[in-house]
Amino acid sequence: MSNIIYIGYYFKVKPQQPAVEILIAELGYAGFESFVETDEGVTAYIQKDEWREAILEDIQILNSDEFEITYTFEDIEQTNWNAEWEKNFNPIIVDNVCAVRAPFHDKFDTQYDIIIEPKMSFGTGHHETTHMMIQHILNNDFKNKSVLDMGCGTGVLAILAELKGANPIDAVDYDNWCYLNSLENVERNNCNHITVIEGDASVLKNKKYDIIIANINRNILLQDLKTYASCLNKNGMLFLSGFYNDDIPMIKAECEKHLLKFEEKLERNNWVSLKFLN
Numbered sequence: 001m002s003n004i005i006y007i008g009y010y011f012k013v014k015p016q017q018p019a020v021e022i023l024i025a026e027l028g029y030a031g032f033e034s035f036v037e038t039d040e041g042v043t044a045y046i047q048k049d050e051w052r053e054a055i056l057e058d059i060q061i062l063n064s065d066e067f068e069i070t071y072t073f074e075d076i077e078q079t080n081w082n083a084e085w086e087k088n089f090n091p092i093i094v095d096n097v098c099a100v101r102a103p104f105h106d107k108f109d110t111q112y113d114i115i116i117e118p119k120m121s122f123g124t125g126h127h128e129t130t131h132m133m134i135q136h137i138l139n140n141d142f143k144n145k146s147v148l149d150m151g152c153g154t155g156v157l158a159i160l161a162e163l164k165g166a167n168p169i170d171a172v173d174y175d176n177w178c179y180l181n182s183l184e185n186v187e188r189n190n191c192n193h194i195t196v197i198e199g200d201a202s203v204l205k206n207k208k209y210d211i212i213i214a215n216i217n218r219n220i221l222l223q224d225l226k227t228y229a230s231c232l233n234k235n236g237m238l239f240l241s242g243f244y245n246d247d248i249p250m251i252k253a254e255c256e257k258h259l260l261k262f263e264e265k266l267e268r269n270n271w272v273s274l275k276f277l278n
Contacts, residue, residue, distance in 0.1 A: 005177075006045050006076040011069055013041035019067040021128070021269045025244045026059045028217050033175075035127060036089075041069070045076065047175075094134045100156060103188070112138075112163050115188050116154050117181070129241040132266040132273035133157050133215050136239045140211075140275075142166040148209045148231065150224075151216040151242075155182030155196065159189045161213070167193040170207070174200045201227045211237045215273075218243040222254050229258035232278045237263075241273035248272060 009032070013019045020042050024035050027044045034045040046055070056062060062069055091101035091108065099108035103115055130153075137157065143165035149158035152171035161169050171182050171194055179198040186194045197203055201224040210233050214221060221240055232238055238260060240251060245267065252262055255276050264275040 005048055007048055007051050007073055008076045009044045009046075009071050009073040010038075011041040011044065011071045014068040016041060018270065019061060019064075019069065021271065022061050023059070023069065024127075025271070026061055028242070029219070030055055030058060048075070092131070094131060095138060097138055098134055098160060100134075112160060114156055114159050114163070116156050116159075116185055117188065128268040128271035129215050129273060130156065132268055132271070133213060133239060133241050134160060135266060136273060136275060137161055137164055137213070140237065142211065145210040146208070146233075148172065148204070148207070148212045148214075150201070150212065150214040150228070151220070152182050152196070153178050153215075155185045155194070157213050157215065158182070158194050158196075159185065159191055161211075162191045162193050163189075166211070169194045170197055170209075171195070172197045172199060172203060174198070200224075204228075204231050207231050208233050209236065211239070213239045215239075215241045218247045218250070222250060225251075225254045225260075226258055229255075229260055229278070232260075234278060236278040238276040238278070239273065240276070241271070243272065245270050245272050248274070 011023060020037060024042060031050045032044040032046045036043045061067060089102050091099060091105045093099045093108060093110060097110055098112040099110040100114045100116055103117055107113055137160050142161050145166050147161045147166040147169045149171040152158055152173045155171050158169050158171035173179050173182065176198060179196060182196045186196060204227055209231055212228050212232055214228060228238060243251060251274060260276040260278060263277050266273040
């Protein structure tokens with residue numbers, strides 16, 4: 001049986017901004033789930049089971065006269081993935097408070113130091129949405145709060161939630177690779193209060209949380225917001241990201257339908273993250 005489970009697309013983009021951000025957003029809607037910005041543009045990854053021959057037909061920016069975008073693609077073998085990340089994964093520091101680094105990086109003198117070996121999982125802090133979610137966690141009270149990290153990817157947000165005093169924490173992802181990667185990263189950061197669960201919103205039945213973090217994409221958020229609202233305790237907080245500025249009216253409307261009140265917006269390169277209260 002083949003161990004090739006992902007396809008990698010290598011995009012060269014001129015000029016890069018704002019084209020790279022737009023391209024990542026459109027690729028996310030098409031089903032791509034992991035992105036690495038490069039000196040020439042962006043590399044994007046999609047599960048082979050989710051790939052189809054016409055996968056790029058709806059990517060409008062590829063037909064734009066404003067940008068020159070070319071690409072190649074290839075099958076990615078699981079055994080090659082660590083080398084890919086070591087070539088592309090640089091450490092980051094968020095607001096001079098939280099560092100996110102790989103095991104092969106030196107330790108930073110920050111209040112929070114998180115070690116992530118991302119493999120194929122999404123969520124290293126490099127992408128705007130993860131960066132903003134880290135900011136939300138840093139800026140809000142998580143002490144003794146029950147937390148759900150939905151679409152946990154690498155587990156980085158759940159790990160930071162524990163470092164901020166949250167307990168207990170559920171980290172959920174439907175992708176087996178993300179599930180296994182989160183387990184590894186939770187252990188790597190000596191976390192004791194995180195339960196990693198493989199599954200989708202259906203695993204949340206009869207569960208309640210003080211705080212829900214969901215960094216996924218617009219379509220899944222719209223589909224699952226009713227479930228999140230039902231799982232949120234009174235006076236609870238909901239943090240959402242994984243969508244573009246133009247998607248805010250749809251997200252707000254769905255949240256208001258379930259009596260969630262808009263509280264705050266963060267924006268980074270046209271990506272947004274919203275905070276709602278129950």
